[in-house]
Amino acid sequence: MERHITLGEFIIQNQKDFPYAKGELTSLLSAIRLAGKMVNQEINKAGLAEIRGKAGKENVQGEVQAKLDILANDMFISTLRDRGDICGLASEELEDFIVFNEERHKNANYVVLIDPLDGSSNIDVDITVGTIFSIYRRISPLGTPVTLEDFIQPGINQVAAGYIIYGTSTMLVYTTGSGTHGFTFDPGIGSFFLSHPDMMFPESGRTYSINEGNYVHFPGGIKKFIKWVQELDEEDNRPFSARYCGSMVADFHRNMIQGGVFLYPEGTKSPNGKLRLLYECNPMAFLAEQAGGKCSDGYGRIMERIPSELHERAPFYCGCKTEVEKIEWFLNQED
Template sequence: MELNKHLADQGANEALVELFSAIEDASKIVQSEVSRAGLGADIYGAKGSENIQGEEQQKLDVYADECFIHAFRGSGQVAGLASEEQDNALQFDESLKGEYVVMIDPLDGSSNIDVNVAIGTIFAIYRRVSKSGETLIEADFLQAGRDQVAAGYVNYSVSTQMVLSTGNGTHIYTLDPESGTYQLISENVKIPADGKVYSINEVNLDDFDDNLKRYAQHCKDKRKEDGKRMYTGRYIGSLVADFHRNLLKGGIYVYPATVDSPNGKLRLLYECNPMSFLAENAGGKGSDGVQNILDIKPTELHQRCPFYVGSPVMMDEALPSI
């Protein structure tokens, strides 16, 4: 079943279906360039500039950002957008009657581009709180994750897949290269209650708080009855890739606060919120270590936070007080 038909069957209105058509179109353009591995335009390597977070922008970061901005602007359904690659939120004056705003990381894991590791696009969709046709306001963008209308990501890997939720389960679609359409392959995906993988960058272990240090050691020490290890460590360094594996196989992903990043490194609005929304709709959990990610009221467009997400049993072990 094609993406748009499945969305309609899930109860998505026409405007939301059209918005997803824009995501589909832009993602196919990005996928085409990613799959050519630099054979086309010179969009690989560093651009020589930084985004607002002080991170070096890759050429493909900027290319992907421009693709999605163009698609959303042309859809007529999106009044504004906040992107990791843009200092400030964008307002689309030509579609101010649009009822949605989008938060997006156009190319997650872009530091892996030159080594051909899986990368992705992460997005969150909200219904604007300001009146249709009027100038957007800050509150349109600073909404809690619980208010998301839909969220998802595109995983550019061996195949290109879109994982999304409109609040009625989490679903996976694969891009069919012959028809050029996303086809439903897994409906109502459920993350395993427990898992075998913990995804933590342990090079920062000395900077973790004591509770997380104990949990990391627990993952190393826990054994099955036959003496074999219960868990294994897997950390790709691309949130989309790490999350996708854990969604299907079971596991936990952690990017905590550290000495260098006391507020965490991942962004709440366009990384942690959409991934937590997907996890919760698949039976998993997302937290900043203190509370459910989806309950956090953001105060800044590029706000960072610690991030724990994954299988409920592993989440409960890592954060027993949550």
């Protein structure tokens, strides 16, 4: 029987592909793996542990937090703090970034940005949720406290990014710039095993993922794209199927495997888009591009946007190249 390679083994074997390989990234990804396993355990027993539902608090985004939002956030912060491999962390759930000032963190090279529980509103109805993470090399001098500039870097500066999807099976998918690779969690053994090496988006797909309940607020170009995907054209494999579950990780994961495009445009309800550039758009764009897909703000590469604040929002179109380029074409016809 063929033995499957574990996530830890894969990281070590491929560390040579990382330009600053000194074991720090390996340890950092191991910490994320551990926190993901802990969050997975809590999600699987959420109904029994009475940690479903709302916590009665709002996060910095003005969104009501689920109990598991807070739990997942605390787990990732504590697990990453226990390692000496990062000097700071920013979370979608917190207003400001955290500076790790302990002695073991002073010469750490990396900062982490994290969305601890994407799609947490789905927890109460047992629909797939996820964690998204992004890793940058600090730009401030070693030995000094991290600054805002260490976190608000363009997506092209990411050294690693990934997500953990908590669904019918739990998977960790990540990239360090040498392809996108997926690992499935075996709860019996307690390890992630390589199950999806070199994941790739098809060149085009037949699925679109968007919250059409906001249709009236969409830009004209997006309305025309939606009309286009719904038209009958057998040669062009249309109409498309609509699939949207309110968890970007889940929609992205399905589209990468089966082919499709995810859309979250700007509109009158969200003038700058709803998704966070640093916590959601950039890490998913890094993964998509490494898997042969494309990500755009409608007019250009999302990872080349220069952020100006920690919780900046952006319109986001991500998936198969053919459909993302079609979206850009429709939007540019509006100008």
